Amino acid sequence: MDDLTHRAKKILASNYLNGFTKPAPSLYPYQWNWDSGFIAMAYAHYDEKKAVKEMKSLFSGQWKNGMLPQIVFHVDSDLYFPGPEFWKTDEAEMSPTGIKTSGITMPPVHGFALKYIVDHTTMGSENINEIQFLWDKVFFLHQYLYTLRDPYQEGLPYIIHPWEPGTDNSPILDSVLEKINIDSLSLPDYHRKDLQSEDAIHHRPQKKDYDRYVYLVDLFRKLHYDDKEIFVNSPFLVQDPLFIGILSRSNKDLISLGKSLGRDTQQLEYWDNLTSKSMNEKLWDPRGIYNAYDLKSKETIDVYSNSGFIPLLAGIPDTHQAKIMSGYISSPSFSGTTNAPGYLCPTHAIDHPAHDPQRYWRGPVWLNLNWMLSEGLRGYGNGTLADRIIKDSLELVKENGFFEYFDPRKNNLSPAGCGTDHFSWTAAMVVLMSQENN
Ligand code: DGY
Numbered sequence: 001m002d003d004l005t006h007r008a009k010k011i012l013a014s015n016y017l018n019g020f021t022k023p024a025p026s027l028y029p030y031q032w033n034w035d036s037g038f039i040a041m042a043y044a045h046y047d048e049k050k051a052v053k054e055m056k057s058l059f060s061g062q063w064k065n066g067m068l069p070q071i072v073f074h075v076d077s078d079l080y081f082p083g084p085e086f087w088k089t090d091e092a093e094m095s096p097t098g099i100k101t102s103g104i105t106m107p108p109v110h111g112f113a114l115k116y117i118v119d120h121t122t123m124g125s126e127n128i129n130e131i132q133f134l135w136d137k138v139f140f141l142h143q144y145l146y147t148l149r150d151p152y153q154e155g156l157p158y159i160i161h162p163w164e165p166g167t168d169n170s171p172i173l174d175s176v177l178e179k180i181n182i183d184s185l186s187l188p189d190y191h192r193k194d195l196q197s198e199d200a201i202h203h204r205p206q207k208k209d210y211d212r213y214v215y216l217v218d219l220f221r222k223l224h225y226d227d228k229e230i231f232v233n234s235p236f237l238v239q240d241p242l243f244i245g246i247l248s249r250s251n252k253d254l255i256s257l258g259k260s261l262g263r264d265t266q267q268l269e270y271w272d273n274l275t276s277k278s279m280n281e282k283l284w285d286p287r288g289i290y291n292a293y294d295l296k297s298k299e300t301i302d303v304y305s306n307s308g309f310i311p312l313l314a315g316i317p318d319t320h321q322a323k324i325m326s327g328y329i330s331s332p333s334f335s336g337t338t339n340a341p342g343y344l345c346p347t348h349a350i351d352h353p354a355h356d357p358q359r360y361w362r363g364p365v366w367l368n369l370n371w372m373l374s375e376g377l378r379g380y381g382n383g384t385l386a387d388r389i390i391k392d393s394l395e396l397v398k399e400n401g402f403f404e405y406f407d408p409r410k411n412n413l414s415p416a417g418c419g420t421d422h423f424s425w426t427a428a429m430v431v432l433m434s435q436e437n438n
Helices: 003-014 033-043 048-059 110-120 128-148 171-178 198-203 207-222 227-233 241-260 266-283 306-314 319-330 367-379 383-400 424-437
Strands: 292-294 299-301
Touching: 003 033, 003 383, 003 424, 033 048, 033 110, 033 367, 033 424, 048 110, 048 128, 110 128, 110 241, 128 241, 128 266, 171 207, 171 292, 171 299, 207 227, 241 266, 241 306, 266 292, 266 306, 306 319, 306 367, 319 367, 319 383, 367 383, 367 424, 383 424
Parallel strands: none
Antiparallel strands: 292 299
């Protein structure tokens, strides 16, 4: 085992609590949704029981309507805002009994995480009941998304909060958030816990973003987290290419796993065909990227963020489209220039005015996005670009440590590591990437 993988496993072990892995030592003290999917995939390489445990622990928070929450509050902590006392989801009819959770979801990585676990362990042959159990839970989540989040039956489930795609302050969401007028008198009082250092002030989302995050949670509380009410009353309903691209990849992996488990996969096939068709008809942009769509104002949002490349992971573009997308990723917009070289892949195009190399999802490199992108490119036979993304990712960690996200500029003199150190999914992605790099 190389030294980096060894260090990655140590970080995962140190963030492990009773049955689940927290994303980082202090800032994120509970179990997070897509974090745990990526972490479980890493465990598949060296501790298969832990991989399944991580997933089961997350799904213990699944709602009665299938929604899988963004956070499961297995422990008490005062390190994070908003905690369970702010979400108040126990007042929602559909929230689970006996376990506290937040009231929104996150990118549905669990279908492909489950298949990854089966492909890399003996669970599929030796512990089939656990896999069947999880398959049903993931199917229930997809059913929730395709029935309660897809009112026009386009196969494009919408997100209801910037925390749902996981890319909180992405410029993709700016135009939607700007339309929300905040009345400071009716906004609940809140105290952020994520701004403990001078750096955090420059790296984390801004106050105007947080005001809107809080406004939306407050609205959902008032609506008792009822999806139909949220659809009618919320100003924020977005079809996002990252969220839907991940869902589609998970559909495909659930279908292939379902077939080997003897399950009926027709419904999933129907949903997934609809998703691919609608993505190409409604969200494809010939620049070489998939756009987002504001369902409230019925406007296309032009995407300049790497979220728009994630449909590669699901095989949604045809080979011609995929070639244009690879060209866009390799262009100076994402790859930098000889004078200003960059690490792949910045979250937002370097030459777009909204790019900020150090602020959360507005420019920095994130390793989970890089892994998904490299997987997607490999599916189209573009191993050269995929290898470059993996090489850049591992180099960033080797030179800076296991940070949450990284400044993409190679010539920048200040340290590239941003956010919190000892970040679990960065460690998890190092485990996956190092395997592939061998
Ligand atoms: C945060 O609080 O920064 C997270 O991104 C929410 O999931």
